Amino acid sequence: MIPYGRQSLDDDDINAVVDTLKSDFLTQGSKIPAFELAIANYVTANHAVALSSATAALHIACLALELSETDIAWTVPLTFVASANAIRYCGATIDFVDINLDTGCICIDALAKKLQEAKESEKLPKLLIVVHYSGISCDMKAIAELCHPYQIKIIEDASHAIGGSYKNKPVGCCEYSDCTIFSFHPVKIITSGEGGMITTNNAPLAEKCQLLRSHGIHKNIKSMCNKNPEPWFYEQQSLGFNYRMSDIHAALGLSQLRKLKTSVHIRNQQAQQYKDALAHLPVKLLQVPERTYSSWHLFVIRIDPNQAINRSKLYQLLIDAGIGCQVHYIPVHTHPYYQELGFAWGDFPIAEQFYQNCISIPIFPALKKQQFVIKTLCDLL
Structure with missing residues (x-):
């Protein structure tokens, strides 16, 4: 059976994983920040945060943008359920914006009409997740021009689109959005086995995402409430999750990124x-x-x-x-x-x-x- 999509691995990928398996750190080691830096540099974003999956990345991004049960958020109906589920994980009310038949991406005219109706009914969304269907970027400039007057946050679900570009800039540069999500599932463009990434140009947002992916725990003395901590001390300051990527996955992702x-x-x-x-x-x-x-x-x-x-x-x-x-x-x-x-x-x-x-x-x-x-x-x- 010829699959519709599958991973492409070579000896370099295998050796990268084996080398990590032989190293001192299988998780929370040096491969994760190296992978984050490589992705950030590739898409020309200021920050990148690695996670266990793109679903985890979507969830964390929504939380970091302070989406809650009192809010409304929109996405498109033509997507994998994870794009919508992330909104529901936060308890927010969800609605959808129809697509453009030619591209499969969000319809700009439908978005403009729905925003006008939402303004009139005082039910504007706090956040919009757009999906770069099949690898084709949405018209991000037009989306931003419609959303910014209402201070609507924008997440690009680019699970299909790493390596693509929009207006001669890499998808993931976040010129018109608050953050971008990538997926490294085996059927995607590159794989880390399982894994996801958030890219953003917003330093406080990146810091929130880093905190939320690891139980909400601070280990940096400057960020602690206790100003005289013992050497072993750490603080949980918020409710976070175990959404970390392992070094094994990051090593594979780094090797794949080169291709x-x-x-x-x-x-x-x-x-x-x-x-x-x-x-x-x-x-x-x-x-x-x-x-x-x-x-x-x-x-x-x-x-x-x-x-x-x-x-x-x-x-x-x-x-x-x-x-x-x-x-x-x-x-x-x-x-x-x-x-x-x-x-x-x-x-x-x-x-x-x-x-x-x-x-x-x-x-x-x-x-x-x-x-x-x-x-x-x-x-x-």
């Missing part, structure tokens, strides 16, 4: 091959806006609903042919948990339309049988 540029270049070559080969088929492909460089975590096609083979049948035929595929995503608001909060089918029609016809086909640097995937799709469609 990020090459990996994204290969993905773009593969995406172009798909675009050229599938142009004559009854499918629609995602559109990458000008001055945006996608990292192509996913390659998503949307099936023409009027043709003989629908999405469900195509999915099964591809699986039968040994080609792994997936659907990204079931709209968050249609899951039972969110329906219990009052959401229903029909609430966000563009995301629902996208979901009903979309399918993700294989794309990853080690893909050797892309021509087989292309031929199979051409034969079937």
Whole structure:
């Protein structure tokens, strides 16, 4: 079975992990700050905070931005549930903004309309999580221009998008947001096994995130309430979590980061091959806006609903042919948990339309049988 996505590891990655396993520190050692610094430098952000997962990073970011049960926060329905769940972890009221059908990212017109309605009803959100779907950056400048007059905080969920760029600057530089979240799950652009990262240009925000990821404990004397501590002393000043990344994961992430540029270049070559080969088929492909460089975590096609083979049948035929595929995503608001909060089918029609016809086909640097995937799709469609 050809997977729709998978990790690409080499001997350098394996040796990096083995060297760490042989070292004195398996966690809370030097590899974590080294990985953080490398990511911050790559995306040209001032700070980076490593965590055990992107979900943990989303949760911590929301908490550090002081999202609470008295607040409202928005995200998009076309995303993995973690983007929305982070809002609910904080007890906040959640709502969604529909997407742009061509990119899969948040619709700027829908956001503008919803903000105007929220202002009139005095139900403006405190925070907005936007999602760079498939590796394509949202229009962050337009989003910031809409949100900043209302002092709405912005989190970029860039779990799909490390290595991409927007207006010739790296995704994660946080020029138009408070912070950015990356994922290092094995199917993502680079992997640390499991892991996530927050990048930000806000030093107090970075410090809050560092504190929250490690039980809310201070070990720095300057930050302690006790000004005459014993050498072993530490203080828990807030309720935090054990969301730390290990040195083992960070070592793998560091090694993978060295190959990020090459990996994204290969993905773009593969995406172009798909675009050229599938142009004559009854499918629609995602559109990458000008001055945006996608990292192509996913390659998503949307099936023409009027043709003989629908999405469900195509999915099964591809699986039968040994080609792994997936659907990204079931709209968050249609899951039972969110329906219990009052959401229903029909609430966000563009995301629902996208979901009903979309399918993700294989794309990853080690893909050797892309021509087989292309031929199979051409034969079937």
